[in-house]
Amino acid sequence: MAAFSAVKIPPPQFTTVRSSSQRPGSSPAHFAHSPSAFNSISFGSAKSVRSRPLFAVSSDVVSSDKTKPASSSSSNPAVTREVALELYEDMVLGRAFEDMCAQMYYRGKMFGFVHLYNGQEAVSTGFIKLLNQSDKVVSTYRDHVHALSKGVPSREVMAELFGKATGCCRGQGGSMHMFSAAHNVLGGFAFIGEGIPVATGAAFSAKYHHEVLKQSKPEGLDVTLAFFGDGTCNNGQFFECLNMAQLWKLPIIFVVENNLWAIGMSHLRATSDPEIWKKGPAFGMPGVHVDGMDVLKVREVAQEAIARARRGEGPTLVECETYRFRGHSLADPDELRKPDEKAHYAARDPIIALKKYIIEHGLASESELKSIDKKIDDVVEDAVEFADSSPLPPRTQLLENVFADPKGFGIGPDGKYRCEDPLFTQGTAQV
Amino acid sequence: MAMALRKIGKDGISIWRRGFSSTSGLESSSSRDATPVNLFTAINQALHIALDSDPRSYVFGEDVSFGGVFRCTTGLAERFGRQRVFNTPLCEQGIAGFAIGLAALGNRAIAEIQFADYIFPAFDQLVNEAAKFRYRSGNEFNCGGLTIRSPYGAVGHGGHYHSQSPEAFFCHVPGLKVVIPRSPYQAKGLLLASIRDPNPVVFFEPKWLYRLAVEEVPDADYMLPLSQAEVIREGKDITLVGWGAQLSILEQACEDAEKEGISCELIDLRTLIPWDKETVEASVSKTGRLLVSHEAPVTGGFGAEISASIIERCFLRLEAPVARVCGLDTPFPLVYEPFYMPTKNKILDAIKLTVNY
Numbered sequence: 001m002a003a004f005s006a007v008k009i010p011p012p013q014f015t016t017v018r019s020s021s022q023r024p025g026s027s028p029a030h031f032a033h034s035p036s037a038f039n040s041i042s043f044g045s046a047k048s049v050r051s052r053p054l055f056a057v058s059s060d061v062v063s064s065d066k067t068k069p070a071s072s073s074s075s076n077p078a079v080t081r082e083v084a085l086e087l088y089e090d091m092v093l094g095r096a097f098e099d100m101c102a103q104m105y106y107r108g109k110m111f112g113f114v115h116l117y118n119g120q121e122a123v124s125t126g127f128i129k130l131l132n133q134s135d136k137v138v139s140t141y142r143d144h145v146h147a148l149s150k151g152v153p154s155r156e157v158m159a160e161l162f163g164k165a166t167g168c169c170r171g172q173g174g175s176m177h178m179f180s181a182a183h184n185v186l187g188g189f190a191f192i193g194e195g196i197p198v199a200t201g202a203a204f205s206a207k208y209h210h211e212v213l214k215q216s217k218p219e220g221l222d223v224t225l226a227f228f229g230d231g232t233c234n235n236g237q238f239f240e241c242l243n244m245a246q247l248w249k250l251p252i253i254f255v256v257e258n259n260l261w262a263i264g265m266s267h268l269r270a271t272s273d274p275e276i277w278k279k280g281p282a283f284g285m286p287g288v289h290v291d292g293m294d295v296l297k298v299r300e301v302a303q304e305a306i307a308r309a310r311r312g313e314g315p316t317l318v319e320c321e322t323y324r325f326r327g328h329s330l331a332d333p334d335e336l337r338k339p340d341e342k343a344h345y346a347a348r349d350p351i352i353a354l355k356k357y358i359i360e361h362g363l364a365s366e367s368e369l370k371s372i373d374k375k376i377d378d379v380v381e382d383a384v385e386f387a388d389s390s391p392l393p394p395r396t397q398l399l400e401n402v403f404a405d406p407k408g409f410g411i412g413p414d415g416k417y418r419c420e421d422p423l424f425t426q427g428t429a430q431v
Numbered sequence: 432m433a434m435a436l437r438k439i440g441k442d443g444i445s446i447w448r449r450g451f452s453s454t455s456g457l458e459s460s461s462s463r464d465a466t467p468v469n470l471f472t473a474i475n476q477a478l479h480i481a482l483d484s485d486p487r488s489y490v491f492g493e494d495v496s497f498g499g500v501f502r503c504t505t506g507l508a509e510r511f512g513r514q515r516v517f518n519t520p521l522c523e524q525g526i527a528g529f530a531i532g533l534a535a536l537g538n539r540a541i542a543e544i545q546f547a548d549y550i551f552p553a554f555d556q557l558v559n560e561a562a563k564f565r566y567r568s569g570n571e572f573n574c575g576g577l578t579i580r581s582p583y584g585a586v587g588h589g590g591h592y593h594s595q596s597p598e599a600f601f602c603h604v605p606g607l608k609v610v611i612p613r614s615p616y617q618a619k620g621l622l623l624a625s626i627r628d629p630n631p632v633v634f635f636e637p638k639w640l641y642r643l644a645v646e647e648v649p650d651a652d653y654m655l656p657l658s659q660a661e662v663i664r665e666g667k668d669i670t671l672v673g674w675g676a677q678l679s680i681l682e683q684a685c686e687d688a689e690k691e692g693i694s695c696e697l698i699d700l701r702t703l704i705p706w707d708k709e710t711v712e713a714s715v716s717k718t719g720r721l722l723v724s725h726e727a728p729v730t731g732g733f734g735a736e737i738s739a740s741i742i743e744r745c746f747l748r749l750e751a752p753v754a755r756v757c758g759l760d761t762p763f764p765l766v767y768e769p770f771y772m773p774t775k776n777k778i779l780d781a782i783k784l785t786v787n788y
Binding site for chain 2: 111112113163171172173174176177190191192193231232234235236262263264265269270271336392393395397398399402
């Protein structure tokens with residue numbers, strides 16, 4: 001039913017930012033040079049006519065006949081060697097970690113509902129690697145890799161997945177709720193759309209600190225990134241927050257990871273206008289569509305959006321066309337997606353694309369990349385060992401953190417604080 | 432009716448069988464054909480019958496057209512067409528409001544909320560619109576054709592947002608009915624009754640039992656009465672009241688108590704609002720003791736309402752305070768689920784405490 005085709009649509013006049021191959025000289029130059037580029041895009045974009053079913057905007061990155069990523073149309077690489085290796089390492093970490101999660105799940109070490117990020121690494125790496133420590137990330141249930149990119153140690157994430165006390169949320173959140181105060185990861189939300197208002201509030205706080213409390217930083221406002229999927233874009237909370245963010249010009253970027261499927265519901269069949277980036281201009285903010293399988297393009301868009309937010313110019317809606325290689329969760333048999341759609345995106349694997357790019361531009365050698373692969377394998381193995389050997393949370397932790405004051409449970413019939421009564425959590429339950 | 436519960440957990444809990452007999456309140460089916468099916472199949476059968484019998488009934492929700500994440504809606508889209516069985520976008524508030532609108536114009540709207548944990552955006556529409564539609568329009572309009580189906584309750588590994596039991600919130604709303612089945616046979620009959628009831632009904636399905644509960648279910652169309660509790664097991668020392676998946680735990684506790692010489696009477700409430708006070712009162716008048724058990728947190732759970740009502744009616748007869756063995760007052764935990772749940776041993780201890788008061 002998803003009439004998804006790999007037809008290449010000639011780059012339309014409006015969303016010029018999609019292709020980073022369009023360097024100075026071609027029409028989209030205004031993106032790269034003018035600070036108000038997004039403004040011009042936002043208001044000019046509604047006029048073009050596109051045929052509805054061919055929603056998919058193809059990228060020039062990996063098409064069936066080319067093997068070079070788009071940026072190589074010029075001989076200068078778009079990024080330095082250090083940056084390229086950093087991006088490569090981050091994406092490989094994301095992929096290796098998620099593959100290990102699948103293994104651990106099927107071995108019974110991990111339980112619950114686990115949603116893996118394979119295939120979407122370019123979005124996480126492309127955006128989050130541009131952030132500072134004080135910038136905030138809000139994610140969905142598919143949050144392991146967002147946490148890792150933001151800097152949460154793999155050990156803590158793996159331990160959290162195993163439900164151990166050394167996990168980033170002390171074992172209480174699990175797969176879908178990764179939080180880290182140290183790295184400013186505001187969660188992991190099992191409920192779709194619930195994180196977006198939270199991110200909007202965090203962005204307001206950053207703006208308040210900067211403008212009212214005058215705690216300004218030289219680089220500008222702290223930025224908040226809200227990641228969510230295509231299904232969420234039909235939810236009321238999303239629209240409410242687009243409105244509020246633009247109204248108050250908040251330093252937030254709404255990143256839509258459009259992988260075309262919401263469990264078993266195809267985006268094309270659930271949405272009246274499948275082009276999500278268009279919803280930005282409707283609220284007065286720029287809407288940008290980018291090829292989410294190409295980390296360099298994502299990074300370029302992210303750079304501009306983040307710079308905009310830091311300057312105080314307000315929010316941006318970025319739609320990343322991406323794909324998840326696995327099912328919705330590890331319990332999803334993934335029967336509904338057509339094999340040719342999967343194959344089309346498998347050919348656009350972001351890690352393979354970046355690897356080709358690095359090698360072709362001579363930024364690093366094959367053996368250096370392989371040593372990164374090996375290093376990451378070691379990191380992930382170490383994370384598993386750490387998680388395995390960590391203790392489970394003690395029973396007393398069950399009552400902690402319901403309220404600020406653990407004594408918030410009041411006094412029991414024997415006159416003592418309930419939370420101190422060992423029977424309150426024990427009962428006579430035999431586990 | 433013999434009900435076989437096979438517990439096959441991922442960690443290989445041993446397989447056990449037990450049967451329990453139902454006594455009163457059975458509406459017999461018009462046909463003798465019955466097949467052993469599990470809960471989601473029974474619900475699927477009910478939905479097929481409901482759509483077949485009324486051309487103006489619709490089933491919609493997230494992912495229902497391929498069969499739903501729990502397979503309750505398999506085959507419906509193929510048989511009745513995508514104009515009657517369709518997927519909605521991810522907007523619970525929209526789904527509920529849209530369903531109310533359909534119902535207000537005389538259609539039977541059977542909306543699915545994918546997990547009861549996600550029902551809260553729809554809560555506003557249900558409480559403020561569905562419950563009050565007939566009342567505030569002076570019976571000009573009503574949304575009696577509305578049925579909201581939602582899987583609820585613990586499933587062993589669900590965590591915070593795939594395990595909640597929100598029935599108490601809806602029981603507090605005059606104008607809504609809340610129905611919870613305990614088994615496949617009950618589910619089919621109660622669901623058909625709920626769909627055809629001229630009031631908006633929230634139908635919670637215990638998700639743990641979707642595959643695990645297997646029972647003989649008649650193939651024909653049959654309904655079970657709403658607002659009638661069922662005495663599943665007769666006894667004389669203490670009355671136990673529960674609903675949904677918790678009944679199987681209560682049943683196990685009854686058997687263990689039997690071995691210690693305590694005879695327990697077990698009641699399935701079936702409809703939580705409006706609930707059958709007479710049956711419970713008659714039982715407590717006989718036994719003099721009451722224990723209520725549910726998965727939702729104890730404070731403000733529906734057990735509190737049962738306790739208060741029964742104390743009003745049976746105060747002089749009660750030999751011991753009403754016991755409530757329920758979930759703890761914490762958000763539904765992930766790793767701590769075994770400690771949080773009202774397990775058989777907790778119930779057994781409470782039974783003994785109450786009987787020996």
